[in-house]
Amino acid sequence: MCVGLSAKVLDIKDGTALVDASGARRQVSAELLEDLEPGDYVMVHAGIAIAKITEDDAAESAKLLEGVQNVVASGNH
Amino acid sequence: MLSPREIIEGYHGRPLRVMEVCGTHTHEIFRLGIRSLLPQSIELISGPGCPVCVTPTGYIDEAMFLAQECGVTICTFGDLIRVPGSEGSLATARATGAAIRPVYSPLDAVDLAAAEPERQFVFLAVGFETTVPAVCLALRKASSLGLRNFAILGANKTMPQAYLALKGSADAFLYPGHVHAILGTELCERLVHEGISGVLAGFTANELLTALAIIVLRSQEGKPFFENCYPRVVRPEGNLAAQKLIDEWMEPCDAEWRGLGRIPSSGLRLRPPFADFDARLKFHVPPITGRPNPACRCGDVLQGKLRPDQCPLFGKVCTPLHPVGACMVSNEGSCSAFFQYAQR
Amino acid sequence: MDETVTLAHGAGGRQTAELIQRVFHAHFANPNFTGDDAAVLPRPHANIAMTTDGFIVSPYRFPGGDIGKLSICGTVNDLACMGAKPLYLTCAFVIEEGFPLAELESIASSMERTASEAGVHLVAGDTKVAGRGQVDHLFITTTGIGEILPEAHTSGKFAQPGDAVIVTGDIGRHGCTILLARNDFGIEAEVASDCAPLWSAVHSLFLAGARPHVIRDATRGGVGTVLHEIASESGVGVELDASSVPVTPAVKGVCGMLGLEPLYLACEGTMVIIAPQEQAETILASLRNSPHTSTPAVIGHITAEHPKQVLLTTEIGAKTLLPPPTGELLPRIC
Known part of the structure; x- marks a missing residue:
């Protein structure tokens, strides 16, 4: 339902962030996120930064799966 | 430690029906070829999470009325342009001279309106919780600029009631990551107590495979579960600023979902003080009930009762080039995705 | 004035x-x-x-x-x-x-x-x-x-199972450039059209002894459309390896923002060449020496299986069909 794109914040001014996704740049609204700084990564949807992003998807996925496998293996859930 | 693929490909337990609720999930699952990796025992069902697909025929008719009878410029996300109304689509209206403008963001529609104060602009506000904040920001901007030539045609929807309406359609949901980036995870935790299982998933290959693998693992425990598999984007509390903004501008209302019918409190409309921005009131849009093609089975497809290729129109009169039902129009639509990517 | x-x-x-x-x-x-x-x-x-x-x-x-x-x-x-x-x-x-x-x-x-x-x-x-x-x-x-050229014998009907599918450079740049130049979506990127005359590049590969079966420029509709046409005209299947299709990061970024598929963006200086597998190296080498085709790549091969379809091996090694083109490119946002 919602195409999102992760992008890097290059600049912030008056609630608007200039973001970059592998060379494609656009001004997006940063009004819904607090304390955004250049260098942060955000998820962008329809011209709005909707979330600040931590970690990359591969590392996070690996960690999650390991956690669930350990728990399921020990029968602890 | 097994990889997500090994877990998925190696699953031969009792049949698992997983419903992806988000159209972008449907699209990515097809694009990545994930269906070809699934064992027979896992079935993926495409649910009603494409805003274009659940938008009733009458809504397109209303937009056509505004474009053709009221001479306003319609600003819209690209996907809606080819959706068939009762007669023709916005694309056919454009071919006969109506002003239809695809935009990337509702905020861009406000900029267009500010640049041409003598023209009236209407933004087609479809979409779920992810998109609603963008609509509200656009309204707030139009209001602060004092624009008198900007309004929205509202059809925004919310997911919580839909999850309950879909209870029983699947063993587990793949919850839409970006909707919950706004809403947070509390709702999903609560659904566990209603007996509804699911995991919140991101959109990359890693994220989708991991989410499916975790569904496989957790469903073996034999009790309802929830797991946030997208914490890098979805915080437990969601985006509070966005929630507040939505609440300031919009209030819940009953909404018509194409295929699912009327679901109480599953839509959003402008709060009364902002009625000036309501295109229906501003342009006196008459009540319009759309006339969808009676043979179209989009409704059953959306509820997972019918596979797209089981619809009598599928691939014959209804194709991506000549869509009859909304599910064939949007790239995210389950029929379109099925037609474009299905192996058979 | x-x-x-x-x-x-x-x-x-x-x-x-x-x-x-x-x-x-x-x-x-x-x-x-x-x-x-x-x-x-x-x-x-x-x-x-x-x-x-x-x-x-x-x-x-x-x-x-x-x-x-x-x-x-x-x-x-x-x-x-x-x-x-x-x-x-x-x-x-x-x-x-x-x-x-x-x-x-x-x-x-x-x-x-x-x-x-x-x-x-x-x-x-x-x-x-x-x-x-x-x-x-x-x-x-x-x-x-x-x-x-007396030795040239090319047509969309001549693709043969076993042939290599080659593109003469990175794809989608012209379509992406025009999309950005219209400035409808407020996106900026450093992308320039690949628009270039390619006769010298084509001539050089014939001079090097290659005898391609099909050469087609991937203009309107892009490489994806051309491959669907060839699969249909030759009655063969095309198998593409998604990860070997050359796309510049900026084109990828723009496509990501608008939900578009680079394989359907127009090229104006990039061709699809289909030739016997054993000529692939000769063709790549001679293209690399031509001014407008310095980044050619083998992106797949022709097969007798699944005729008239284009199959894609995705980034995770799974197989899916490349959807046929659907007309007007509309950005997909929600």
């Missing part, structure tokens, strides 16, 4: 003669350019290929080229796809009243530069002026004749 094209320029009188003299004679000077009703040309030695193409592009000037350069490349490349050395071109202009003369001269000079690089002569032309609003600035139609 800047001089502009007026309806009088198209009326056939003195002003028409002046316009032709000033813009076209000045820029298209070559021994074959005619002042008569038709150009009289020496007979070629071999079979000829002939093609025509109309060009409308908005905006008419964009990073990496303009409508003039495009109108030469398009026709030259169509000829090159048949293994034909481009010899002669004609061009017909339909110009909107009020179009600046200086712009017209600049477009004519860009055509001349491109034609001379491609080694082709503009031999005849026509100019019409249309009233304001009847044309979007200017439309150009070019028609070309080329002489087919």
